[in-house]
Amino acid sequence: MAKSAVIFVERATPATLTELKDALSNSILSVQEPWSIDFRTYRCSIKNLPAHISKLMYSITFHHHARQTVLIKDKSAMVTTAAAADIPPALVFNGSSTGVPESIDSILSSKLSNIWLQRQLIKGDAGETLLMDGLTVRLVNLFSSTGFKGLLIELQANAPDETADFEAKISDIEAHLSEIHVKDFKTSSDSLTPDSDNYICDLAYQYVRALEF
Amino acid sequence: MVQQLSLFGSINDDGYDLLISTLTTISGNPPLLYNSLCTIWKPNPSYDVENVNSRNQLVEPNRIKLSKELPFSYLIDETMAGKPLNFKILKSFTNDEIPLDYSMTKKILHDEVPQTSNSNSTNGSKNDAENVGSDVKEGENKNDEVDVDMDATSTVGNKSCSSWSLQISDIPAAGNNRSVSMQTIAETIILSSAGENSSISSLMNELGYVFEFQYLTIGVKFFMKHGLILELQKIWHIEENGNSQITNGGFLIKAYINVSRGTDIDRINYTETVLMSLKKELQGYINLSVPDRQSMDSRVAHGNLLI
Numbered sequence: 001m002a003k004s005a006v007i008f009v010e011r012a013t014p015a016t017l018t019e020l021k022d023a024l025s026n027s028i029l030s031v032q033e034p035w036s037i038d039f040r041t042y043r044c045s046i047k048n049l050p051a052h053i054s055k056l057m058y059s060i061t062f063h064h065h066a067r068q069t070v071l072i073k074d075k076s077a078m079v080t081t082a083a084a085a086d087i088p089p090a091l092v093f094n095g096s097s098t099g100v101p102e103s104i105d106s107i108l109s110s111k112l113s114n115i116w117l118q119r120q121l122i123k124g125d126a127g128e129t130l131l132m133d134g135l136t137v138r139l140v141n142l143f144s145s146t147g148f149k150g151l152l153i154e155l156q157a158n159a160p161d162e163t164a165d166f167e168a169k170i171s172d173i174e175a176h177l178s179e180i181h182v183k184d185f186k187t188s189s190d191s192l193t194p195d196s197d198n199y200i201c202d203l204a205y206q207y208v209r210a211l212e213f
Numbered sequence: 214m215v216q217q218l219s220l221f222g223s224i225n226d227d228g229y230d231l232l233i234s235t236l237t238t239i240s241g242n243p244p245l246l247y248n249s250l251c252t253i254w255k256p257n258p259s260y261d262v263e264n265v266n267s268r269n270q271l272v273e274p275n276r277i278k279l280s281k282e283l284p285f286s287y288l289i290d291e292t293m294a295g296k297p298l299n300f301k302i303l304k305s306f307t308n309d310e311i312p313l314d315y316s317m318t319k320k321i322l323h324d325e326v327p328q329t330s331n332s333n334s335t336n337g338s339k340n341d342a343e344n345v346g347s348d349v350k351e352g353e354n355k356n357d358e359v360d361v362d363m364d365a366t367s368t369v370g371n372k373s374c375s376s377w378s379l380q381i382s383d384i385p386a387a388g389n390n391r392s393v394s395m396q397t398i399a400e401t402i403i404l405s406s407a408g409e410n411s412s413i414s415s416l417m418n419e420l421g422y423v424f425e426f427q428y429l430t431i432g433v434k435f436f437m438k439h440g441l442i443l444e445l446q447k448i449w450h451i452e453e454n455g456n457s458q459i460t461n462g463g464f465l466i467k468a469y470i471n472v473s474r475g476t477d478i479d480r481i482n483y484t485e486t487v488l489m490s491l492k493k494e495l496q497g498y499i500n501l502s503v504p505d506r507q508s509m510d511s512r513v514a515h516g517n518l519l520i
Contacts, residue, residue: 045267046260046421057419068404073419076408080379080401087402088376094247095434095444096280097378098215100473101402104379111275111381111399113266115256115421192408201407 002199003166005189006206007153007173009182016151017139019180021128024137024173032129035064035138037152039122039211040105046115057116059105060204064129064138069104070204075192077201080104122149122211134158135169152210154203186210215398218484219469220492220501226307226462229445232499233300236435236443239494244300244433244445248288250313251280251430252322254422255513262421264514274513277422278380279403279413283321287313288431300433306447308458313429315453322414322424377403377413385506393488394503397475427451428459439487443468468492468501 009016021028038061049055057073066086071078081087082103091097108116127140136156142149155173157166170187177185188209191202224232233244254277256262266272285298290312293305383397406416414424432446446465450457468491470484492501 044421046262048259048261074409076406076410076416076419078406078411078416079404081404082401086404087378088404090282091280091376091378091402093245094249094282095442096249096251096282097402098217098380098398098400098471098473100215100471101378101400102214104401107379107381107399107401111272112420113268113270114263114272114274117267198405198407201405205408 002160003157003163003189004199004203004206005155005166005170005187006203006210007155007170007177007185007187008210009151009153009177009185010149011184012151012182014141014148016180016182017128017141020139020151020153020176020182021130023176023180024130024132027132028130029133030131032131032136034126035129035140036127037062037064037124037140037207038105039124039142039207040118041120042108042116043119044115045117058204058208059108060207061103061105062200062203065200065203068200070200071104072201072204072208075205077192077198077204079198079200120144124152127152131158134165137173156203214475215400216472216475216481217396217398217469218393218472218481218488219396219467220393220488221468221504222466222495222499222501223460223463224445224466224499226304226464229304229464232445232464233433235498240435240437240443242436244435246285246298246300246302246431246433248283248285248429248431249280250283250318250321250427250451251278252318252427253278253425254417255425257418257421257423260421275381276425276511276513277417278382278511279377279417280380281377283313283429287317288429303431303433303445303447303464306431306458308461309449309456311429311431311449311451311456311458313449313451314456315451318427318451323412375405379403382509382511384510384512387506391503393485394506394509395481396509429456432464437491439484440470441468441487441491442470443491466499466501 040059042057042059044055044057054074057071059069059071061067061069067081067083069080069082071080080103082101084099084101087097087099087101092099109118122142122144124140124142127138130137130139134157136158138154140152142152153173155170170189174187188206190206190209192198192205237243256274262274264271264273288311289302293302296302378400379402380398380400386395406413429449429451430446432444435443437443444467446460446467448459448465450459468488470487472480472484495501
């Protein structure tokens, strides 16, 4: 299973992206199509929720991973899709699905808005996808409604690499960040459960870990 | 938001064979066997859920319907095991008995789903209803008897058991002189899950919902022109203290068309004519009618069941 990691540079400027791209330019094999991401935070508005239950839930929409949306609550993840082409055929055949799904976010913000309240929407649009040796690096500037949030770097191993090998590649990118005098960043390569191999869920969890303020 | 336009009717067990051959003639397609397990979830009653959201808009707590298909091996017993899986098998289900029991559905809802790779879920081609229908039709096609191409020997832990359709329905549109029932359905697809508590049951609990009741439908369906789908259904309540067939002694007939956009008035009007012409065609034989909209109300405060 391919490995992934997410780096978030909070103290950056919109120009940091270009600086990092310049720093990496010697090892870029090719530049691929742009990508984007939506990161939403929901807060539970139930008043008598037991204290041990977390009130926060995150939804991450990966436009570059088949437009799937992953909901993360505590350490559980649920993968949903709004793409008609991705509905399992059996669900359409037996009438369970009407064949016209919408995103979980639109259901949360309409039918379930009495329980779930959207707090924040962080968007990254038209990010860069750089293909490097054994590694895909995705860079994007994140914006919220209040303005620039920071630089986000998504790393994906192209082959099911050895962990050590991938760790080395993460450090390599981190070294490049230090090179352009960026010190304050947060790296996450966590996975939901030690034995989990669900790529998209792990990636979504890394987003939550890196972006959690 | 899909608009579902529908008409309902019923027949006796005795009239089944004749109706199947009538509908086969009308539709030009053979009957296709299907099943679905529907589970209904309600907002956790121990939570204090308000009827308004932060913008002070009225949002009434709604039930959520999760449904999926089951392998037919769950639904047939030894006496039926040798028979071909086609529309005739429905005639064997004449009473409350069905091999699927509460403990099996509990396992489906509470067991963690097998971890499936996400990357392979994206290579699916366009799968609209007709397409799927023809996939199923690939088997033997003689004398209008089609075996369903579903593996009757598939076991628990089948990968297909991990995806669910999640729907929230509005109460059908009001109006005394409606010729068809019209209901708005919001839907999304759950493909898989992961993490510490990844059973569908605990995920729903995290959303603030708890299990309420469930039912199983086994039926045959006809794909007709203009996207019209006609279903003959046998429905069972699956409960802890035994199953009961709601459709005892007969079949529920549901004729429906989904219109993908609620704002597409032309399409809705056209769809209504299609349903009305089916009603006219079957007039005197089967009485297709508009059900009481109250009985299709899924709002929690109004206490009605979905079925």
